[in-house]
Amino acid sequence: MSISLNPYLVFEGKAKEAVHYYEKALGGNVVSIMTFGDMPADPNYPLADDAKDRVMHALLNVGDAVLMFSDTFPGMPHQPGETVQIAIHPSEEARAREIFAALEDGGQVVMPLQKTDWSPLYGIVKDKFGVTFQVNVPGEQPQQ
The missing domain is CATH 3.30.720.110 (Signal recognition particle alu RNA binding heterodimer, srp9/1)
Known part of the structure; x- marks a missing residue:
C-alpha cells in the first residue's frame, strides 16, 4: 500500500493571499480556491459576512507535490x-x-x-x- 503526504497550511483570513504568494514564489499552479461563501447556503447555519470570503479549501500544485490551504472560521483560535x-x-x-x-x-x-x-x-x-x-x-x- 502506498501513501502520499502533503502539507496543509491554515491561516487566519490570509489563505487566498498565501496561495498566490506560494504560487509565485515556488512556481506552482493553483488548482482550486473555494471560499466558505461558495458553499450552498444552509438556513439553519447562516454564514456571517466576515466568513464568506475566507478560504474553506485551496489546492496548489508545485512540481509533483501538493500544498493545501484553508482559513480558520472567524473566531476560531489560530x-x-x-x-x-x-x-x-x-x-x-x-x-x-x-x-x-x-x-x-x-x-x-x-x-x-x-x-x-x-x-x-x-x-x-x-x-x-x-x-x-x-x-x-x-x-x-x-x-x-
Missing part, C-alpha cells in the same frame, strides 16, 4: 505557522537560490543558504506568514 515546516528539494542550486530569495522577501532568514555535510546548498527561511521552509539541494548519493 497559531501562526510554527507547527508546520516544509522541506523543498530543488535539484539545481540556481533554483534553490530563487526560491529562498522569494520566501525571504518580507520574511526572516533562520539559516543562510550554505554548503552542509548533506547538501551543496541548504538554508532555512521563515516567510512573511510565519511558515518555516528548509531549502535543500540534494547531495550526491554514496556509491553502493
Whole structure:
C-alpha cells in the first residue's frame, strides 16, 4: 500500500493571499480556491459576512507535490505557522537560490543558504506568514 503526504497550511483570513504568494514564489499552479461563501447556503447555519470570503479549501500544485490551504472560521483560535515546516528539494542550486530569495522577501532568514555535510546548498527561511521552509539541494548519493 502506498501513501502520499502533503502539507496543509491554515491561516487566519490570509489563505487566498498565501496561495498566490506560494504560487509565485515556488512556481506552482493553483488548482482550486473555494471560499466558505461558495458553499450552498444552509438556513439553519447562516454564514456571517466576515466568513464568506475566507478560504474553506485551496489546492496548489508545485512540481509533483501538493500544498493545501484553508482559513480558520472567524473566531476560531489560530497559531501562526510554527507547527508546520516544509522541506523543498530543488535539484539545481540556481533554483534553490530563487526560491529562498522569494520566501525571504518580507520574511526572516533562520539559516543562510550554505554548503552542509548533506547538501551543496541548504538554508532555512521563515516567510512573511510565519511558515518555516528548509531549502535543500540534494547531495550526491554514496556509491553502493
